[in-house]
Amino acid sequence: MRVGIIGGGFGLSVQAPIIMSHPEMELVAVCTMKRHVLPNELVRMENAPNHYKVWTEMIDKEKLDLLFVSSLPIYHFNMVKYALKKNIHIICEKPFTMNSDESKELMRLTNLHNIKVLVDFEWRYLPIRQKIKHFIKNNKIGKLLHIEYHVSSPQYEKLRLNKRGWMGQKEKFGGMLGAIGTHMIDCICWLTDSEMMYVNGMVHTHVPDGAGEKRDADDAFFVHGCMSSKTTFSIQLLSGIHHESSNKLKIYGSLGTLIIENDEKLYYGSINESLTEIQFEKLLSPPKYLSMEASAYYPAFYPFLNKAYEYFVSNKLDEDLPTIHDGHKNQLIIDKVLSQNVNK
16 A cells, blocks of 8 residues: 655654554655645655655556545645545545534535545554453443543643744644544543533633743643533643643443543453552563554554455444544534633
């Protein structure tokens, strides 16, 4: 399978080396648009990918089977639309589009051209998350009552002293709701196998000034509501703080409770029993040549890549694979949250 990537950040530092480790995928072209220097591991390849600075030129010249759209969110719609019309399958980064009108139009075009589009919610394939999905499917905690997903990252000084670039700009869809909140929303929809029916949300910028920048994109968000399955939920992220790094996902059911800490430790307790740590099967270690950043993503991204390959080649759709429909539903929730902050 001939693969191309648009994006000089995450696309090259994480996706590219993992794609190159897949035996059935060949990275033949990359487009960096602004970052014109390729990382050494790509330059030194025996068959180094062709390097473009204009994404339309890459799509027109290369015979691609699959395109990774890993550019800024403001470009996603036009890039996916262009590739769709060229009959190229697509994996798009999140946030999928700028709004749900765009994602709806891409769904229409996908059906029209009979092309497959996936959204990169690879966290679904973390071994620990696969384990809790197994617990839920096998009714280990009964009816899901409430899910609490709270993240805190002490980044105050980093936000104050370092530039954020487009990530600090609302007009370019920067901010943590798009970067991390999309994953958190998807996680809850995936675990409950239902949709968010009632949503109340708020985004906020705790550090609006830093490194000479004025920022209006969020560095914190708070979202809560109720699923179509009647499960309630609470999502929260804080980054403009000084202490306590925490990532906790708590799932409360009628027959018990599941708690994940930092996607590393899993605790389970049934009725009238204390929570105890549960061991789970972990994937093989990543290839030694991967960077620390790419290695951190490998346990989720590689199995996602495998399932995506099976879908594109054999039309075998894994039940956990995030399709364009999941991307559109996610965008609807983002729209709801942002619409409640228009006059803030």
